[in-house]
Amino acid sequence: MKIAIVTDWLNSKGGAEKVTQHIAEVYPEADIYTSIYKAENFPAFKNRKVYTSFINKLPFVHKLHFLYLFIMPYAFENMNFDDYDLVINSNWACSKGIITNVDTKHIIYMHNPTRYIWDDCHKYLAQYNVPKFIKFLAKPFLSKLRNWDFVASQRNDGIICNSSAVQKRIKKYYHLDAKVINPAFEDRKIKIKEKKENYYLAGGRLIPYKQFELIVRAFNQNQKNLKIYGKGRLLEKLKKINTNPNTKFLGYVDDQTHQNLLENAKAFLFPQKDDFGIVAAESIQHGCPVIAYKKGGIVDIIKDEQNGIFFDEQNENSLNQAIHKFEKMQFSSKEIAKSSQQFTKQEFQSKIKAYIDKLLDEA
Incomplete structure (x- = not known):
């Protein structure tokens, strides 16, 4: 054939x-x-x-x-x-x-x-x-x-x-x-860590529909630690609107660095309406919970309050309310990783x- x-x-x-x-x-x-x-x-x-x-x-x-x-x-x-x-x-x-x-x-x-x-x-x-x-x-x-x-x-x-x-x-x-x-996602050897470092993570192609501006503005308000990886035409604009000294722009990262970032992050931020969201599946693969906008293909990946939480409005206040709620909750990294087996x-x-x-x- x-x-x-x-x-x-x-x-x-x-x-x-x-x-x-x-x-x-x-x-x-x-x-x-x-x-x-x-x-x-x-x-x-x-x-x-x-x-x-x-x-x-x-x-x-x-x-x-x-x-x-x-x-x-x-x-x-x-x-x-x-x-x-x-x-x-x-x-x-x-x-x-x-x-x-x-x-x-x-x-x-x-x-x-x-x-x-x-x-x-x-x-x-x-x-x-x-x-x-x-x-x-x-x-x-x-x-x-x-x-x-x-x-x-x-x-x-x-x-x-x-x-x-x-x-x-x-x-x-x-x-x-x-x-x-x-x-x-790609099959990898992964270290599941229950003890996380004190930062939130976002990344990918820095293009408008991925809603990175929303993330930066939300963290301008809450002043929490944020790391953003990736390249794209929005990078310079994101740097300009950023007023939070705790926000770090990492640029391009290789696979190993990306893996380390996911293993250690408190949570991955997913504010866009996407067709699926493979990076969210990769996040839970690494035992990293996801804070996601409840629209699009992400609902096939995230189960609310099991391997992440949702927010309902695509704006800074709704995201920050979800982060505030998330910080009062406890998640098991091992259980989160188990939920990724279908991917x-x-x-x-x-x-x-x-x-x-x-x-x-x-x-």
Whole structure:
């Protein structure tokens, strides 16, 4: 059986790209197709055949890939999969639009219905400080893109998704039923520590929807110890609005440092509405409780007052109230770590393979 794995782009490594890698490990002979590829960021694919679209040769593509979103539907529709028996699609934007023949099974692992054209459309335009005239021009374009996206979503033989929240969005926007298989963290040797150090932790890509500004402003008020790791275009702005001498910006951290930070933190802060939240799963894997905004895929990970607590409003006061409540509670790091077992890579990969094998057997 000849297999291809397709994904939207591979230029920087985040949660969705990690899922793509985990799927690729199940099918080591599969070829990989994507619009944009930065090889040095994906050593795991060094010995794989990776095919890219013409977009990969365009200027500034790795820094400003979003400028080329309007031609990505064309790029993916023109990829040829006639020689493949099975195509597995790790999708969050336009890759769902590939066209396969009737004998080729096309299975989508959907991280989210295309975020910037559906429920978060207006929020994206606001967060990225888009000029008013571009917003005006974008509206008819986004309307046409929604029509294409809906049609593209129907070109599959089965859909898997990463959380119950995304499952609901897929039903609402695409009128399709999806099977939930939660993503996995990397398997690691971990030291579970009951005695924690006196700091809260946050981190990841420093981009607007992750709500790092909310965290910084909350800690400006409470003056508690905070460590933020990660890189992104918000870093300088976060430093400017910070007035708390106990807030430390760590920049990029390697895997071992990240692991040490999670092992020792009082709690990890997760204030965004996200599709899933693999970093929250990694936190509980390390016995670190999570203080999270109660929206999105996080509800599949955190069980209130067992491995973390929720706050209901996406603002500084609600977060600080949750922190105040958290500091009066006691958590067992060992019990928190036990709650992460459903998110192991072995569990994820066995479920993916079982779903695909069943679909192929029914064909």
